[in-house]
Amino acid sequence: MLFYKAWLESRTRFLLSAITMAALASLFVLMNKDVRADAAPHATYSQYLWLTIYKGYLRDIFVVVALLFGMGGLARERAYGTSGFTLTLPVSRWRLTGARAAVGVAESTIMAFLPAILLPLLSPLVNEVYPWPQALHFGLLWSLGGSFVFTMGFVASALFSGEYSAPIAAVALLFAYSIVADLPRVEQYMIDIHDFMRGTGPQGPLALAAVIATSTMLIAISGFITRRKDF
Amino acid sequence: MDYVIETRDLTKCFGPFRAVSALNLRVAANHVTGFLGRNGAGKSTSIKMLLGMTYPTSGSGTVLGHAITDAKENREMRRKIAYVGEDKQLYAYMTVDQMIRFTASFYPDWSEQAAQRLRRQYQLPPDRKVKALSKGMRTKLALLLALARRPALLILDEPSEGLDPVSIEELLQTLAGVAAEGTAVFFSSHQISEVERIADRVCVLDGGKLAADLSLDELRQDYRRITLGFTTRPPEHVFEVPGVQRIETHGRQVIVIARQNTNEIVQRARGFDAASVDVEPVTLRDLFLATVRHVQ
Numbered sequence: 261m262l263f264y265k266a267w268l269e270s271r272t273r274f275l276l277s278a279i280t281m282a283a284l285a286s287l288f289v290l291m292n293k294d295v296r297a298d299a300a301p302h303a304t305y306s307q308y309l310w311l312t313i314y315k316g317y318l319r320d321i322f323v324v325v326a327l328l329f330g331m332g333g334l335a336r337e338r339a340y341g342t343s344g345f346t347l348t349l350p351v352s353r354w355r356l357t358g359a360r361a362a363v364g365v366a367e368s369t370i371m372a373f374l375p376a377i378l379l380p381l382l383s384p385l386v387n388e389v390y391p392w393p394q395a396l397h398f399g400l401l402w403s404l405g406g407s408f409v410f411t412m413g414f415v416a417s418a419l420f421s422g423e424y425s426a427p428i429a430a431v432a433l434l435f436a437y438s439i440v441a442d443l444p445r446v447e448q449y450m451i452d453i454h455d456f457m458r459g460t461g462p463q464g465p466l467a468l469a470a471v472i473a474t475s476t477m478l479i480a481i482s483g484f485i486t487r488r489k490d491f
Numbered sequence: 492m493d494y495v496i497e498t499r500d501l502t503k504c505f506g507p508f509r510a511v512s513a514l515n516l517r518v519a520a521n522h523v524t525g526f527l528g529r530n531g532a533g534k535s536t537s538i539k540m541l542l543g544m545t546y547p548t549s550g551s552g553t554v555l556g557h558a559i560t561d562a563k564e565n566r567e568m569r570r571k572i573a574y575v576g577e578d579k580q581l582y583a584y585m586t587v588d589q590m591i592r593f594t595a596s597f598y599p600d601w602s603e604q605a606a607q608r609l610r611r612q613y614q615l616p617p618d619r620k621v622k623a624l625s626k627g628m629r630t631k632l633a634l635l636l637a638l639a640r641r642p643a644l645l646i647l648d649e650p651s652e653g654l655d656p657v658s659i660e661e662l663l664q665t666l667a668g669v670a671a672e673g674t675a676v677f678f679s680s681h682q683i684s685e686v687e688r689i690a691d692r693v694c695v696l697d698g699g700k701l702a703a704d705l706s707l708d709e710l711r712q713d714y715r716r717i718t719l720g721f722t723t724r725p726p727e728h729v730f731e732v733p734g735v736q737r738i739e740t741h742g743r744q745v746i747v748i749a750r751q752n753t754n755e756i757v758q759r760a761r762g763f764d765a766a767s768v769d770v771e772p773v774t775l776r777d778l779f780l781a782t783v784r785h786v787q
Binding site for chain 2: 265340341350351352
């Protein structure tokens, strides 16, 4: 039932985000001639989709959405006055954190695969082809990258309960990570999550494992913060 | 006597501020215990520590025999108790029915029959969202969720806060009914009249410290308010004998709240040519004010 609660809590923003993402991805496909002529006149269809979706506008929106999925949790419930009810349920704070994290990761994964499914499906409607393996490859990169971004929002919302302070902290955390990951001596040790999602960063099994491990660690940090906190 | 709550030197500090200071609280089983105190006395913090929502800075305690500072034991304890918080906020995005199903899933002793009976009794519309309920209705839903799990102990933090007189009356009747069925009730309040109506024991907290712990029968039997009138201003120290809780002087009138030695106080007053002597039972209000001012 904790999953059910986490789903009810987040379903409005999830559905709105999904509709927005699906609509934009569809628009980029269905209006590709007009947009391509303006944005990337010399690009092939695949290059155009990469520029607008996997590198550009839609990826930026996805990052913001994934960050927003991380908002909420017990710190936010404290501001709404429901933390008393939640914390007196006979479950551990780890379980509360875990259920919310699982639903958030699942939601950002679904969001990540939305363009991956829509692009190959809709392309024949405009007499184009977008290969499924390529779409699913980006779906995988986005799902892992999105989960990583989600966990940054998750940590920020465990630390801050304010309506604005948590999102601001999440954005700051992501910016700080991106800047540090681009530093000359650091870039070989840290994965730039934006490059990773664009498909221009490291994509081997080690890189995938590193992103998964970092996301798991960030969820564990959130759980630890929540466990220690007074409400 | 069996105790459902026992604390030993329970202390909570927020930086340099001691919200609760070495609290030694004992709440008896099968009783309704009022937890009285002014705003900011430390009542809510104490309750939060009992429930594991806030960690004590030092000290220890048990609720239904489970250590409050042990996460596993605290979780086991929460399976057996019910808590209704001050603002009675529940998940705004759920309907009444969803809220009931959600809560039921955590409690093996949940009585669906009791839940449906209370829902009908409280006239809670099953499909209405919690955010569309009035505070009175929210309180009823919170009580339903608390009572349908058949708890051994019901803890309420300022349960009547923000309710209209009719809702307060219904609430007090519900609590009295729950206690009659054998559930221990521990509720915080700063409304003396409510505590006096349904509690049979009272603990007074002031400045984070336990200032009084007694039964209301004890209060009615043992405590006396002695009002003395004099023709000249009498010396206060004359009435400082063991058992005196408070001495108040208003011009030529002296009011003494005493637990014992009433006769000696009366005799001393007569020795100083008291013009009038009235000995009356003490109300909870008298004792509360005497205790709180005395501690200050």
